[in-house]
Structures are given as structure tokens and as C-alpha cells.
Amino acid sequence: MNNFNEYGLLNPGTYALTLGQLRESILVTxxxxxxxxxxxxxxxxxxxxLEEMVKQLWKVGYDQIFIDGSFVEDKGTPGDIDGYFEAPWMDFLERGRPTLNEIEPIWTWNPQFRRPHLDSPTKRQLPMWHRYRVELYPHYTQVPDEYKDEANLSGITDLGGKNLPFPQAFRQQRETYLQKGIIKIIR
Incomplete structure (x- = not known):
């Protein structure tokens, strides 16, 4: 990862970086x-x-964390960092989410908790966005068969209109559908 491509995107692929390496990368500098x-x-x-949220995820035992969005594009001032983390379905529901909310009560994706912000008055944002300008979504592993078709849909579609799971959705540019890179945060 040493430059943006001709479309202003990080070249397709998964780039493993520590938080320190991320700070020194082209994505920041x-x-x-x-x-x-x-x-x-x-x-x-x-x-x-992002570091504050990643530390909370690590504390709970989730270390498969990926970031994307306009942060991995040559947009001078991205509005936020988007991403996802992998968590076993039942573990997240029974232990992970409650524990994360004990650490800091921002870990909800319920639309009723979204509220507008002065920087984006027409778009309602999650509590984590208001606190950190970061949105990290759970991507469930070990999903029971009866929930597999709907458990991980992102609300982001491909060119054909198919709703994608986070690992696929975050590897494409939303407006152009061009493939782009994603960052895996490592310890």
C-alpha cells in the first residue's frame, strides 16, 4: 500500500496494519x-x-477488525471511518454487546438511537459516530442456518441491487461500485 490508484481508491486487497502503521500510512499522511x-x-x-473503539473490541476478545469507507479514498476530509468486526453470533448477542456497552454505552445499531449532528443535519448518526466519528458494524460468524440469509446484510448493494454482507460491501466504492482495498487492524 503505497499510493491511491487512478480512481482515487486504495488498490483492491486486504492490508494488515497496526494502529501505529495506519497513522504513518498514506491514508493519514x-x-x-x-x-x-x-x-x-x-x-x-x-x-x-478508532483506536479507542478497537481497544474496546480487543478487550472483549474480537480482533478481526476491518476499516474502509471514504477513509481509504483520496478524499481530503472524510466524514468518518466505517468498518466492521467479526464476532460469533451467539457470543456477541449474549456476552459481546452487553460487555462492550458496560465499557462504553455506544454499541448499538438500533435506528431509534440515531440522531442528527450539526455536520450532517439530514443524516441520523449512531451514538458511536457522535462520540468517535467511527461506525463499526458486527459481521457475525457461526450464524445458525435459519438466520444465515439475513444476519449479515449491510444495506449496501452491488451494481445489480443485491444486498451485500459487510466484507463484500466495504470492498467496493458506493457510487461507482469499483473494487477497493480495505484495512485489517492488527495488534
Whole structure:
């Protein structure tokens, strides 16, 4: 991972980075010749928020964490960091989510808890977004057969309109459907 491609996207693939490596990467610094309007300071701030959430996930035992969104594009000032983490279905429901909310009560995806923000008054955001400007969604593993078809749908579609699970949805650019890279956060 050393530059954005001609479409302004991180080249397709999965790039494993520590949080320290992420801070030193082109995704934060912009590289030796940052794109016009590049806001490295804002991107550092986003990674600081991401770090807090990642530490909470690690504390609970979830270490398969992936980030994407406009953060892996040459957009000078992305609005946030999007991503997902893998968690066993029943473990997350019975232990993971309650434990995360004991650490910090932001781990909900219930639409009733979304509220607008001055920066985006028409879009309602999750509590975690308001706190850190990061949205991380669970991608369930070990899903019972009767829930497999609906458990991991992201609400993001492919070019044909098919609702995708997070690992596929976050590897495409939403407007163009072009494939792009994703970052796996490692310890």
C-alpha cells in the first residue's frame, strides 16, 4: 500500500496494519504528495477515535477488525471511518454487546438511537459516530442456518441491487461500485 490508484481508491486487497502503521500510512499522511485539500490532522483525529473503539473490541476478545469507507479514498476530509468486526453470533448477542456497552454505552445499531449532528443535519448518526466519528458494524460468524440469509446484510448493494454482507460491501466504492482495498487492524 503505497499510493491511491487512478480512481482515487486504495488498490483492491486486504492490508494488515497496526494502529501505529495506519497513522504513518498514506491514508493519514497523504503520502509524499498529498492530494489537494488533504487534512492529515483530521485523519489523525479519526484514527484516535478508532483506536479507542478497537481497544474496546480487543478487550472483549474480537480482533478481526476491518476499516474502509471514504477513509481509504483520496478524499481530503472524510466524514468518518466505517468498518466492521467479526464476532460469533451467539457470543456477541449474549456476552459481546452487553460487555462492550458496560465499557462504553455506544454499541448499538438500533435506528431509534440515531440522531442528527450539526455536520450532517439530514443524516441520523449512531451514538458511536457522535462520540468517535467511527461506525463499526458486527459481521457475525457461526450464524445458525435459519438466520444465515439475513444476519449479515449491510444495506449496501452491488451494481445489480443485491444486498451485500459487510466484507463484500466495504470492498467496493458506493457510487461507482469499483473494487477497493480495505484495512485489517492488527495488534
Amino acid at each position: 497523504g503520502g509524499w504528495q498529498p492530494p489537494e485539500g488533504w487534512d492529515a490532522e483530521w485523519r489523525y483525529d479519526l484514527v484516535d477515535g
